[in-house]
Amino acid sequence: MINPFDDTYFMKKALQEAELALQKGEVPIGAVIVCNDQIIAKGHNQVETLNDPTAHAEMLAFTAATNYLGAKYLPDCTLYVTLEPCQMCAGAAFWTQIGRIVYAAEDEKRGYKHWNCKVHPKTKVTGGIMAEQSKELMNRFFKKLRK
Amino acid sequence: MINPFDDTYFMKKALQEAELALQKGEVPIGAVIVCNDQIIAKGHNQVETLNDPTAHAEMLAFTAATNYLGAKYLPDCTLYVTLEPCQMCAGAAFWTQIGRIVYAAEDEKRGYKHWNCKVHPKTKVTGGIMAEQSKELMNRFFKKLRK
Numbered sequence: 001m002i003n004p005f006d007d008t009y010f011m012k013k014a015l016q017e018a019e020l021a022l023q024k025g026e027v028p029i030g031a032v033i034v035c036n037d038q039i040i041a042k043g044h045n046q047v048e049t050l051n052d053p054t055a056h057a058e059m060l061a062f063t064a065a066t067n068y069l070g071a072k073y074l075p076d077c078t079l080y081v082t083l084e085p086c087q088m089c090a091g092a093a094f095w096t097q098i099g100r101i102v103y104a105a106e107d108e109k110r111g112y113k114h115w116n117c118k119v120h121p122k123t124k125v126t127g128g129i130m131a132e133q134s135k136e137l138m139n140r141f142f143k144k145l146r147k
Numbered sequence: 148m149i150n151p152f153d154d155t156y157f158m159k160k161a162l163q164e165a166e167l168a169l170q171k172g173e174v175p176i177g178a179v180i181v182c183n184d185q186i187i188a189k190g191h192n193q194v195e196t197l198n199d200p201t202a203h204a205e206m207l208a209f210t211a212a213t214n215y216l217g218a219k220y221l222p223d224c225t226l227y228v229t230l231e232p233c234q235m236c237a238g239a240a241f242w243t244q245i246g247r248i249v250y251a252a253e254d255e256k257r258g259y260k261h262w263n264c265k266v267h268p269k270t271k272v273t274g275g276i277m278a279e280q281s282k283e284l285m286n287r288f289f290k291k292l293r294k
């Protein structure tokens with residue numbers, strides 16, 4: 001049977017979160033966490049809004065997901081995030097033992113892969129899902145910033 | 148003039164935080180953040196209490212310190228923490244551009260140095276201050292756990 005809840009579907013939801021960040025004047029990065037085709041947590045970058053350098057989309061989503069499930073570990077969950085996670089967020093993902101990470105655009109400057117950081121050995125990673133849409137949001141943000 | 152507020156003084160404060168974690172049945176790790184010889188933020192590991200794998204002592208202290216100062220960056224602050232930070236906490240430290248990190252015991256399994264992770268190039272790091280006291284707290288925790 002065809003499942004409409006594919007990676008593209010959930011990445012669009014993460015991009016919607018990134019749009020919310022953009023509206024607040026934040027670097028537009030969004031994330032959702034999915035368990036059994038259900039979104040159990042959402043987050044968007046709120047570093048400026050909360051004045052908290054740790055308030056990345058993924059961090060807020062991890063905290064919300066573990067709170068929702070009442071569990072420290074997320075082996076049956078997938079994180080969808082619009083940008084390759086940084087060292088901090090990859091480290092947080094490690095602690096959650098999340099089953100899968102799907103990201104859109106690569107982050108050549110701060111991405112965990114480019115810094116040779118680790119996720120949990122049990123975590124599968126897929127990159128490049130809707131990367132263009134994510135980059136387009138980023139470009140919109142930085143164009144506005146330069147004005 | 149002799150300054151009584153030295154690294155040992157502030158590490159003792161971080162160890163007091165670690166004691167609070169131990170009393171709650173948490174892995175005993177504590178942190179304080181200091182600015183101009185004044186403690187502006189404290190934190191102790193609350194992963195179990197908050198059911199949040201991101202609730203490490205350092206993360207809670209970073210959020211509290213930036214909130215207190217109303218600033219995203221902590222270049223004039225020092226983090227005292229009773230265990231070598233992990234990848235996540237080193238990543239968070241990177242984003243804060245904290246001026247200095249002082250830790251007590253090394254963490255050979257999860258420590259950011261042992262994982263070849265980065266802190267900000269402007270951050271100075273000192274390890275080994277009151278390492279034995281930190282290890283002793285850890286041993287007490289794991290002994291209790293095995294009973």
